[in-house]
Amino acid sequence: MSPPDGSFTPTARSQVRRRPQRGHYDEAAVYGVLDAGIMAHVGYVIDGQPFVTPTAYWREDRKLYWHGAAASRMLATVAEGAPVCVTVSFLDGFVVGRSGITHSLNYRSVMAFGRARLVSDLAEVRAAMDAFIGRLYAGRPLKLRPTTDDDLRRIALVEMEIEEASAKIKDTGVTDLPADDAWAAWCGVFPVETRIGAPLPEPGMGSGGPPTADLAPYAEGTRLDSALTAAAQAYGLPVST
Numbered sequence: 273m274s275p276p277d278g279s280f281t282p283t284a285r286s287q288v289r290r291r292p293q294r295g296h297y298d299e300a301a302v303y304g305v306l307d308a309g310i311m312a313h314v315g316y317v318i319d320g321q322p323f324v325t326p327t328a329y330w331r332e333d334r335k336l337y338w339h340g341a342a343a344s345r346m347l348a349t350v351a352e353g354a355p356v357c358v359t360v361s362f363l364d365g366f367v368v369g370r371s372g373i374t375h376s377l378n379y380r381s382v383m384a385f386g387r388a389r390l391v392s393d394l395a396e397v398r399a400a401m402d403a404f405i406g407r408l409y410a411g412r413p414l415k416l417r418p419t420t421d422d423d424l425r426r427i428a429l430v431e432m433e434i435e436e437a438s439a440k441i442k443d444t445g446v447t448d449l450p451a452d453d454a455w456a457a458w459c460g461v462f463p464v465e466t467r468i469g470a471p472l473p474e475p476g477m478g479s480g481g482p483p484t485a486d487l488a489p490y491a492e493g494t495r496l497d498s499a500l501t502a503a504a505q506a507y508g509l510p511v512s513t
Contacts, residue, residue, distance in 0.1 A: 286385060286436040296439040305382040305439050306331050306360055307504065308497035310408075314338065315357040316350050329358070330404050336384065337391075337400055339429040347428040351390035356432060358384045362497075364443065366462040370452035378461065382439045388432040397424050400431075410506035412486040466496040 279298040280286070288295025296302065312329040315322065325346045329338040336358055340347050350356050365378035391397055401424070402413045446459045468490045471483050483490070489502040 280434070280437045282438055283436060286383060286438045288438055288440050291440075291442075294440050294442055296441060297437070301439040301441070302382055302384070302434075302437045303331065305362070305380045305441075306336070306384070308362065308380070308500060309360045310496075310500060312336075312338065312358050312360045314346060314350065315359065316346065316354055318345065318349050329360075330407060332403070334434050336386075336432045336434060337404070337429065339401070339404075339427050342426055342428045344428060347390075347430055350388040350432075351428065351430050353387045353389065356386060356388050358386075358432065360384075362466075363464050365464050367444070367446055368459055368462065369446045369448065370455045370457045370459045371449060374447050374449060374452065374459075376442070376444075376447075378442050378444065378464075380439070380441050380443075382437060384432075384434045384437040386432040386435045388430040391429040391431050394421055394424050397427070397429050400429055401427075407504050407507045407509060408500075409486045410503060410508075415484075415486070468492055468494045468496065468499055 278300075280302065282288075282295075282297050286297075310328055310330075311326060313324050313326050315324045317323070323346065327338045327340060327346075329336055331337075359381065361379060361381035363377060363379055367374075367376040367378060369375050391400060398419060401419065405413050405416070445461055448459070470492045471487075471490075473480065489499045489506065491499075494502075
């Protein structure tokens with residue numbers, strides 16, 4: 273549920289209870305985490321058995337999209353309107369204290385709830401998949417073999433409007449306890465980042481040479497979230513950071 277002020281109203285299923293000061297329900301915080309990622313975990317239930325499936329995703333306004341093989345059990349289930357919980361998380365640091373209880377992690381995470389629907393119209397699927405490639409590699413769809421209807425029939429695409437969402441973010445140093453003062457053990461934070469590695473051209477395929485301009489955001493050494501932001505901006509999308 274989302275009021276007109278651009279935030280999500282938490283309920284019992286989305287309220288952050290442990291360390292509630294780390295919870296955020298505004299669109300800027302939620303979208304900031306979602307837009308920084310590309311992999312999500314989709315939680316759902318089939319015949320009473322919980323499952324969690326990792327998948328690539330993307331966001332358009334208040335809607336999340338993901339796709340997979342047309343025969344996917346997960347997609348067939350959630351596309352029928354089953355309740356879904358989509359989570360995205362990032363490890364940002366190891367927090368090392370002077371006692372075991374003060375060791376911690378810095379992180380960003382989002383839980384989003386809703387009910388998904390199958391996108392069955394091939395024109396909608398084509399537009400969505402072109403947008404997915406375009407937002408990652410601006411201009412690249414024009415360089416690729418045109419997608420055929422048979423290509424599209426091999427996949428299933430689902431759309432989920434976010435009904436509720438909460439972000440939980442921790443970005444702090446060490447929390448010391450009075451009893452730790454007598455100990456000289458090193459304490460501090462080890463930042464953790466995911467960065468783009470050196471490109472590995474596929475031998476015997478493609479045009480060869482260095483990556484083309486549509487791949488410029490993925491320069492070696494670039495932070496993944498920065499690369500995704502730059503790619504989306506090149507595509508012309510507003511991005512929450």
